[in-house]
Amino acid sequence: MTGITLTAEQIRNAPAPVRQWIEQEVINSLGLASQTQATAPPQATQLVACSVEDMAGVLEHIRGVFPAVNVLFELGRPGISFGQPAVMTFRLMDILHHARLEDIGEVVTCLEMLNQALTEVRKDPSVRFCGFDNEGHCLIAPQTQTSIATLWQTMMERQQAAQAREAGSRVAPAA
Numbered sequence: 001m002t003g004i005t006l007t008a009e010q011i012r013n014a015p016a017p018v019r020q021w022i023e024q025e026v027i028n029s030l031g032l033a034s035q036t037q038a039t040a041p042p043q044a045t046q047l048v049a050c051s052v053e054d055m056a057g058v059l060e061h062i063r064g065v066f067p068a069v070n071v072l073f074e075l076g077r078p079g080i081s082f083g084q085p086a087v088m089t090f091r092l093m094d095i096l097h098h099a100r101l102e103d104i105g106e107v108v109t110c111l112e113m114l115n116q117a118l119t120e121v122r123k124d125p126s127v128r129f130c131g132f133d134n135e136g137h138c139l140i141a142p143q144t145q146t147s148i149a150t151l152w153q154t155m156m157e158r159q160q161a162a163q164a165r166e167a168g169s170r171v172a173p174a175a
Helices: 008-013 016-029 042-046 052-062 066-074 092-098 104-122 142-170
Strands: 080-082 087-091 137-140
Touching: 052 066, 052 104, 052 142, 066 092, 066 104, 066 142, 087 092, 087 142, 092 104, 092 137, 137 142
Parallel strands: none
Antiparallel strands: 080 087, 087 137
16 A cells, blocks of 8 residues: 555646545545445436537527526546436536636526526526536536537637638739
């Protein structure tokens, strides 16, 4: 058995998967793993799987609120999938850090804006874009995460194509 010591700063600066692994190892070493359930939290069963079109509609609703846009695209990053039915989990602290917000309250406000935007896009007040658990995680459907990542990729490809066209139009013809 080999042990290592990490400072709080080292853990804080570690990539998200490493921090999540450390979190799981601590839970296992304290014997708390048997208390966790293999099923998704009850709130997760209400989450809808969103298409790329749904996410484009949500983006259109929140376009002027940059913190909410940042939070939306943070959820396009790979998360941890667990439970039955499967959900993608994201630590609220990671979203806070990556979106450069001031506190968890701002993250939750942005996530609630996303929930509200989806209800408007789908014209259904019962749909939920995301949920929360009691351990500081945001939960979304795996298809929703994939749709957000696809939307981001599509937007980047369009921007690169527009920049290439613009650069090509600036090139003077040879004399």
